[in-house]
Amino acid sequence: AQTVTQSQPEMSVQEAETVTLSCTYDTSESDYYLFWYKQPPSRQMILVIRQEAYKQQNATENRFSVNFQKAAKSFSLKISDSQLGDAAMYFCAYKPAGTASKLTFGTGTRLQVTL
Amino acid sequence: NAGVTQTPKFRVLKTGQSMTLLCAQDMNHEYMYWYRQDPGMGLRLIHYSVGEGTTAKGEVPDGYNVSRLKKQNFLLGLESAAPSQTSVYFCASSSGAYNSPLHFGNGTRLTVT
Numbered sequence: 250a251q252t253v254t255q256s257q258p259e260m261s262v263q264e265a266e267t268v269t270l271s272c273t274y275d276t277s278e279s280d281y282y283l284f285w286y287k288q289p290p291s292r293q294m295i296l297v298i299r300q301e302a303y304k305q306q307n308a309t310e311n312r313f314s315v316n317f318q319k320a321a322k323s324f325s326l327k328i329s330d331s332q333l334g335d336a337a338m339y340f341c342a343y344k345p346a347g348t349a350s351k352l353t354f355g356t357g358t359r360l361q362v363t364l
Numbered sequence: 365n366a367g368v369t370q371t372p373k374f375r376v377l378k379t380g381q382s383m384t385l386l387c388a389q390d391m392n393h394e395y396m397y398w399y400r401q402d403p404g405m406g407l408r409l410i411h412y413s414v415g416e417g418t419t420a421k422g423e424v425p426d427g428y429n430v431s432r433l434k435k436q437n438f439l440l441g442l443e444s445a446a447p448s449q450t451s452v453y454f455c456a457s458s459s460g461a462y463n464s465p466l467h468f469g470n471g472t473r474l475t476v477t
Contacts, residue, residue, distance in 0.1 A: 258404075282463050294454065294468035301463055340406060346462050351397070351422065354406040 251276045253343050255355035262331045263363050269316075270326045270358045272341030280346040283317070283324045288338040288357075297339070300324065328360075336362040366390050370455050370469035377445045377476045385440040385472050387455030393467070394460045396438035397422075398430060400451040401471070407454065413438055414460070445476045 252275045262268035274283070285297040300308045300317050307315050312332075316325045328335055341355040368389045377383055387396065394415050399407040409422030413432040427449060429441045438457075442449060452473050456466040 253406075284465055292452065292471045294456075294466075296465045299463065299465060350462075351409055351412060352466055354399075354408075356404055356406040 251278075251343055251345065251353050253341055253353050253355035255341055255358050257358045258356075259359045259361065261361040261363060262328070262335075264331055264333060266331055267327060267329045268331055268360065270328075270339050270341075270360065272324045272326070272355055274322050274324065274341075274343045276322070276343065276345065278345045282344045282346065283315075284342040284344070284352070285313070285315070285324075285326045286340045286342060286354075287335075288340065289334075289336070294340075298326070331362050333362050333364075336360055368455055368457055368467050368469040370453075370472050372472060373470070374473050375475070377442075377474065379446060379476060381445050382441070382443050383445065383474075384442075385453055385455075385474075387438045387440070387457075387469060388436055389438075389455075389457040389467070390436065391457060391459075391467065392435070393457035394435075395458045396432065397456045397458075397466065398428070398438065398440045399454045399456065400424065401454060402451050410440065410453075445474075447476045450474060450476045 254273045281302045283300045287295045298310045312329045338357045340357045342352045344352045371386045397412040398410040411430040416435040419430045431439045452471045455469040458464045
């Protein structure tokens with residue numbers, strides 16, 4: 250069974266600074282997808298960024314980027330120029346390729362943004 | 365554009381009572397899912413469906429039943445609620461394409477006393 254590990258229950262960053270959230274996963278699959286979701290206090294689950302395992306280039310979405318290390322099974326999220334609105338729970342998720350594949354989530358990292 | 369809608373948003377039940385959570389999506393998605401979220405445990409899959417009339421068990425299915433009679437709706441039932449089922453429940457849907465993300469509803473907070 251696949252597992253997703255987020256070893257940082259809580260992180261803190263100052264406004265305008267950069268922070269990196271860690272995620273590792275365990276799988277024997279060669280083709281899969283990785284996602285980062287954001288959950289603000291409103292409870293809504295918002296897709297931040299996704300990465301296809303077959304792509305070597307790291308995904309980027311505005312201030313959000315990932316460092317995908319396939320051999321190390323690592324998928325970290327970097328948030329640049331942090332804003333107060335970035336404060337939220339962040340979940341890493343893994344999905345193997347396949348028509349009936351399911352998303353497996355990590356336990357989350359709570360990000361606090363301070364002035 | 366409604367996306368995924370869950371009802372109700374909040375509910376309090378007494379032990380042994382039953383209830384049904386309703387999920388509706390207007391994106392013509394084939395796949396639908398029910399997750400529960402508990403502190404320190406992330407989201408865990410309860411049941412899912414890969415199309416109208418189909419259902420399958422996820423990671424934590426015990427104590428729950430589901431039905432997918434119509435493509436756009438996915439119902440989660442608790443026949444005899446227990447305090448261990450106190451949680452936030454999320455419905456999600458996806459197109460089923462390999463890299464398709466899940467689209468989530470806003471969750472239902474259920475408390476069983």
